[in-house]
Each structure stands twice: as structure tokens, then as C-alpha cells.
Amino acid sequence: MTDFKEKYGQYAVVIGGAAGLGKATSYKLADNGLDLIVVDRSQEYLDQFRTSCAKDYPNCDVITIQGNLTDPNVMDKIFAVSDKKSVGFLSYVVAFHKFGKLQDLSFDEHLSILNVNVINFIKCMQHYVKIFAEQGHGGILNYSSLTGVTTSPYNAEYGAGKAYIKSITQAVAYEGEKEGIDAMVATLGVTLTPTELKNQPGGEAGAAVQKMGMTPEDTVDEIFENFGKVHSYYVGDHPKAQVKKWKTEMTEDEVAAYMGRFYE
Amino acid sequence: MTDFKEKYGQYAVVIGGAAGLGKATSYKLADNGLDLIVVDRSQEYLDQFRTSCAKDYPNCDVITIQGNLTDPNVMDKIFAVSDKKSVGFLSYVVAFHKFGKLQDLSFDEHLSILNVNVINFIKCMQHYVKIFAEQGHGGILNYSSLTGVTTSPYNAEYGAGKAYIKSITQAVAYEGEKEGIDAMVATLGVTLTPTELKNQPGGEAGAAVQKMGMTPEDTVDEIFENFGKVHSYYVGDHPKAQVKKWKTEMTEDEVAAYMGRFYE
Numbered sequence: 001m002t003d004f005k006e007k008y009g010q011y012a013v014v015i016g017g018a019a020g021l022g023k024a025t026s027y028k029l030a031d032n033g034l035d036l037i038v039v040d041r042s043q044e045y046l047d048q049f050r051t052s053c054a055k056d057y058p059n060c061d062v063i064t065i066q067g068n069l070t071d072p073n074v075m076d077k078i079f080a081v082s083d084k085k086s087v088g089f090l091s092y093v094v095a096f097h098k099f100g101k102l103q104d105l106s107f108d109e110h111l112s113i114l115n116v117n118v119i120n121f122i123k124c125m126q127h128y129v130k131i132f133a134e135q136g137h138g139g140i141l142n143y144s145s146l147t148g149v150t151t152s153p154y155n156a157e158y159g160a161g162k163a164y165i166k167s168i169t170q171a172v173a174y175e176g177e178k179e180g181i182d183a184m185v186a187t188l189g190v191t192l193t194p195t196e197l198k199n200q201p202g203g204e205a206g207a208a209v210q211k212m213g214m215t216p217e218d219t220v221d222e223i224f225e226n227f228g229k230v231h232s233y234y235v236g237d238h239p240k241a242q243v244k245k246w247k248t249e250m251t252e253d254e255v256a257a258y259m260g261r262f263y264e
Numbered sequence: 265m266t267d268f269k270e271k272y273g274q275y276a277v278v279i280g281g282a283a284g285l286g287k288a289t290s291y292k293l294a295d296n297g298l299d300l301i302v303v304d305r306s307q308e309y310l311d312q313f314r315t316s317c318a319k320d321y322p323n324c325d326v327i328t329i330q331g332n333l334t335d336p337n338v339m340d341k342i343f344a345v346s347d348k349k350s351v352g353f354l355s356y357v358v359a360f361h362k363f364g365k366l367q368d369l370s371f372d373e374h375l376s377i378l379n380v381n382v383i384n385f386i387k388c389m390q391h392y393v394k395i396f397a398e399q400g401h402g403g404i405l406n407y408s409s410l411t412g413v414t415t416s417p418y419n420a421e422y423g424a425g426k427a428y429i430k431s432i433t434q435a436v437a438y439e440g441e442k443e444g445i446d447a448m449v450a451t452l453g454v455t456l457t458p459t460e461l462k463n464q465p466g467g468e469a470g471a472a473v474q475k476m477g478m479t480p481e482d483t484v485d486e487i488f489e490n491f492g493k494v495h496s497y498y499v500g501d502h503p504k505a506q507v508k509k510w511k512t513e514m515t516e517d518e519v520a521a522y523m524g525r526f527y528e
Contacts, residue, residue, distance in 0.1 A: 101439050103394035110386050112336070118382060118428070122374050122421070130367035156435030157386070163427040164382070167412065168366070170516065171420035173497065174524040175365050232516035248509035252434065252496035260438040 002030035008086010008139040008182070009132075013037045013078070015069065015124060016094025018045035020193035021143065023075075024216035025091050026058070028224050029143055034089060035061040037082050041068040041094075069094050069116040075123045076252075090128045091141040092165070097158035099199075099263060108156055117161025122168065129172055133179045139229065140176075140183035142169045146239055146259075149187065150246065166232070173231035182228045189239035191219055204260035205262050212238050268296035271492075272446070273352015273396075274402040276323075277301045277342070279333065279388060280358025282309035284457035285407065288480035289355050291320070292488050299325040300352060301346050305332040305358075333358050333380040339387045354392045355384055355405040356429070361422035363463075363527060374421055381425025386432065391501055397443045404440075404447035405491065406433045410503055410523075413451065414510065417524035430496070437495035446492045453503035455483055471528050476502050 011034065017026040018040035026036055030053060040046050046064040053062050067074040067155055096116035098105055105113075125140075132138025144166035145159070152159025169185035176183050190196060192213040200206045214236050222235050234240045246255045275298065275324055281290040282304035290300055294317060304310050310328040317326050331338040360380035362369055370378075373390035389404075396402025408430035411421070417424025440447050453475040454460060464470045479498050486499050498504045511520045 040516040070463050101397070102436050103390055103397055107387050107388070107390050110390060111383070114383065114386070119375070119378065123371050126367055126369070126371050126374060129365075133365070133367055134459070149429075151431045151434035151438070153435045153438040156432050156439075159435060160428045160431035163412075163431040164424045167415045167424035168420050169525075170415035170520045171417045174415070174520050175420070175516075179292075225338040230517060231520065237418060253437075253494060256434045256438050256495065 005034055008137055010086040011035045011037055012089035013087055014091045014093060015039045018049040019196065019215040021191055021219065022093040023049060024220040025093055028220045029089060030060040037063045039065045039067050039078055041105060062256060069120050070112045072115055075120055076141060078126055087128065088137060089139040092124055093143055097155055099155055101154060102156050113157045118164050121165055132181045135178040138181045142185050142186050144187040146189050149243060150259045151256045153190040154263040158169050170232050183231060184227055185232055186223045187234045188219060189236055191216060201262055269298055272401055274350045275299045275301055276353035276356045277346050277351055278357060279303045282313040284459065285455055285480040285483065287313060288484040290359055292484045293353060294321040294324040297420055301327045303329045303331050303342055318323035333384050334376045336379055339384055343391055351392065351395060352401060353403045357407055360424065361419055363419055365418060366420050377421045382428050385429055389432060396445045400444040402445045404436065406449050408449050408451040410451060410453050413507060414523045415520045418527040434496050447495060448491055449496055450487045451481060451498045453500055455480060465526055
């Protein structure tokens with residue numbers, strides 16, 4: 001395996017990094033020898049993370065920052081801490097969604113979701129990509145979702161935000177090739193995180209979703225086996241097969257209808 | 265052809281509707297019997313539009329609004345006018361881009377682009393989709409780009425915004441089916457608008473781009489032949505063939521590299 005610390009740098013910034021998929025990402029980075037700057041909206045999750053990480057990775061320096069990504073100014077607080085350290089890795093894990101028809105969410109609700117999935121994401125990317133390009137090394141792992149590939153009726157803002165994240169990360173991955181930056185967008189199907197389990201649809205749709213699910217740990221294991229080798233990566237056998245089918249056998253309208261029926 | 269006015273409503277709001285692709289869209293809607301509320305950042309384009317439309321469609325009521333979509337408050341000015349009319353159609357044509365590596369644009373520059381391509385877009389959609397759903401009829405035609413399908417290195421914010429617009433419009437198209445709303449996202453290849461001609465790459469890449477181009481009028485003719493029949497529509501033979509090839513024969517990394525080489 002690549003020596004991450006030598007190749008990318010000392011500290012990894014993980015946004016939404018204290019629980020679920022974020023915790024699995026942070027742990028994997030600690031396992032690869034990096035120190036951590038972990039941002040999470042929950043102080044409780046951060047405290048739990050600090051305790052468990054101290055036990056599991058006693059040599060890992062853990063800096064925690066409480067911050068809610070719906071706040072348009074939150075990144076400044078994060079930059080003020082991280083700019084004093086040598087940062088070589090970024091993972092933007094946090095995501096926000098609200099179910100409902102597009103018009104049933106107010107503009108302020110849309111904007112609140114956009115702050116998490118789009119506006120603070122690009123603010124974060126602009127800041128760290130600049131640092132990584134200047135120092136000539138860095139790694140970026142961002143998360144997208146199949147809903148970003150298909151569209152997501154009744155969850156439109158989330159799906160569109162995930163499409164945005166995927167597109168930006170792919171562009172940076174190409175642009176960064178000549179600057180020592182490895183970037184990957186990992187597109188996930190159903191990941192069995194606390195948020196996911198809470199929001200699954202009921203009945204048969206819920207059962208179907210559950211069956212497709214992967215744990216955060218399996219997700220992250222597969223990602224890190226492929227990190228640095230590919231820019232756009234679909235995680236898991238089922239998502240890979242689904243995307244292939246969507247691209248080759250179905251129209252985009254059929255695919256959108258397939259996704260729409262999950263939350264109807 | 266569908267009677268647009270009877271099916272969708274009296275006025276069409278066309279954002280960025282006075283020149284290029286926007287003018288072609290406005291003209292096509294006038295040709296289908298709708299009255300127009302045309303928004304553009306250029307008062308000169310608006311004046312020219314008013315003059316030529318009065319000549320070509322003397323029965324069309326044209327309301328013009330000068331507004332720059334980089335302004336986060338511009339939609340309020342538009343709503344104040346359009347809410348006094350019976351609006352049945354929306355077309356969001358305006359788009360903004362700046363070339364350069366992601367980190368070479370400041371966050372404020374990214375935010376300025378986001379205001380046009382994402383934030384004011386969703387504000388606009390939320391407002392009119394709500395009206396259309398309440399009245400039980402409406403049509404929506406939004407524009408995306410192949411760069412929203414592939415990613416767009418050195419033009420990342422634009423490509424990601426176009427991916428966002430495509431995803432949102434597809435979701436609304438599905439959600440709106442039961443509410444009398446027809447929505448389409450038309451994904452364009454190279455369209456020979458004044459902006460496009462100004463921004464083409466030089467040399468062989470520029471010549472290749474030019475050869476693929478379609479006029480705004482041909483673009484809009486093809487779209488309106490398919491409006492109401494399909495939600496996600498690729499305009500032109502060349503884009504249709506490209507997307508098919510990208511989906512079936514190339515990896516996403518290969519497709520991104522293909523797009524990246526245009527502006528390298």
C-alpha cells in the first residue's frame with residue numbers, strides 16, 4: 001500500500017468525520033499513519049471519536065472542531081485551525097438532505113442544504129486544492145451517491161448536490177494530475193450509516209434498500225484499495241452493476257422513474 | 265403541435281432570454297402563442313429584443329426586466345413583476361462560467377458563478393414549480409450541457425452547475441407528472457451563440473468544436489418537437505452519439521480526460 005503520510009502530507013481534514021462513513025474514513029486515514037483534523041456538527045460524536053481513536057490509534061494526533069456545515073461562515077473557523085498545520089489530505093463526507101417535492105421545501109431550506117452540499121464544499125475545495133497545488137502534494141477523497149448519477153425525485157436537492165460534488169471532484173482529479181494531487185470521487189449505493197438507517201423507506205422498498213447496503217468499513221476498505229488509481233469510482237458490486245445497466249440498457253427517464261418510485 | 269398557451273398558461277418567463285439561445289427560446293414560445301417576461305442582464309439586448317419581437321410577433325405582449333443573475337436578490341425583482349401575471353412556462357437559459365483551474369478562481373468568483381447556475385436557479389424553480397403545481401399546469405424547459413454529463417476540467421464550476429441543473433430538472437419532471445407539469449432538461453453540445461463563439465479554444469480544438477456546433481434556432485426547433493414527450497433530452501445527432509459512446513465504450517476517467525484536453 002502507498003505510504004499515505006509520505007506521499008500526501010501529515011494531517012488529513014475530514015469534514016463530517018466523527019461518525020458513520022466519516023468515522024470509517026478518519027480511521028482508515030489514521031491507519032495509514034495520518035494525523036487528523038476532524039470536523040463534525042455533534043460535540044458528542046467528536047468526544048466519542050476522540051476517546052475511541054486514542055485507544056485504537058494512540059500515535060494519531062486528533063484535533064476536533066465542532067462546526068455545522070449549514071453555517072456559511074463555518075469554513076473560516078476550520079481554516080483558522082488547519083492552516084497552522086501541514087495538511088495533505090481532504091475528505092468531504094458530510095451531506096444534508098430533506099425529503100419532499102422540490103416546491104414543498106422553502107428556498108431557505110434549499111439554501112441550507114446547498115450550504116452543506118455545494119457552497120461550503122466548493123469553499124473547502126478551493127482552499128485545500130490551492131494549498132495542495134502550491135506544496136505539490138495532496139490527496140482528496142469526496143463522496144457522491146448513485147442519486148447524483150440518476151437524479152433523485154422527492155430528494156432532488158440532495159441528488160443534485162451529489163452530482164455537483166462528483167463533477168467538481170472529477171475536474172480537480174484531472175487538473176491535479178500534473179500537480180501531485182490524487183483526487184477521487186467515490187460514488188456509493190446504500191451505505192448502512194446511522195443517517196441511512198433512519199431514513200430508509202418502509203415496506204418492500206425499505207427491505208430492498210437494506211439488502212443492497214454496505215457497511216461504512218467495507219465501503220472504505222474498497223475505496224482505499226483503489227485510491228490513487230482511478231478518479232471516478234463506484235463502490236460495491238451492486239452499484240457497479242446498476243450503473244452499467246443504467247448506462248447501457250435504460251433511458252435516463254426510465255432510470256429517474258426507477259429512483260422516483262423508492263420514495264413515492 | 266400542442267397548443268402551448270392552452271396547455272401551460274399565458275406568460276412564459278425566460279431568464280437570459282434576450283439574445284442567443286435565450287432569444288431563440290423566447291421566439292419559439294412567442295411563436296407558440298405565449299406572452300413573454302424576458303429577463304436579461306443587458307438593457308441593450310432587451311431593447312433590441314423588444315423591437316424585433318414587436319415586428320415579428322405583434323400580438324405578443326413582451327415585458328422586459330433588466331437583472332443580473334449574479335445578484336443574490338435579483339429573483340425578488342422578477343417575482344414582483346411576474347406574480348401579477350398568469351405564468352405558465354419557465355425557461356432558465358442563463359449560465360455563467362470562468363475558465364481556469366479550480367483553485368485559481370477565488371471563492372467569491374465561485375460564489376458569483378454559483379449565484380447564476382445554482383442558487384438563483386433553485387430559487388427560481390422553487391417559486392414557479394410551486395405556482396405551476398398549485399394551478400395544475402405549467403411547462404419548464406431548462407438547459408444543461410455535455411460538460412454537466414462528463415465534468416469539465418478548467419471549467420469545473422460551469423460543468424458542475426450544469427450537472428446540478430440537469431439533476432434538479434429531471435427530479436421535477438418526474439415529480440410534476442402527476443401535477444400537470446411538463447419539464448424537460450435539454451442537454452446541448454456546442455451551440456453557436458455569441459458567448460460560445462467568443463470562448464472557443466484556438467487551433468485544432470477550436471476548429472473541432474466549431475464543426476460540432478448547432479445554431480440556437482436549430483437547437484430550439486428540435487427541442488420543441490420533443491417537449492412534453494421526454495424529460496431528459498440530448499439535442500443534435502452528434503451529442504446523442506457522443507453520450508452513447510461515453511456511456512457504453514469509455515470509462516468516466518477517459519471521458520473526463522477527453523473533455524480536459526479541449527482547454528488544456
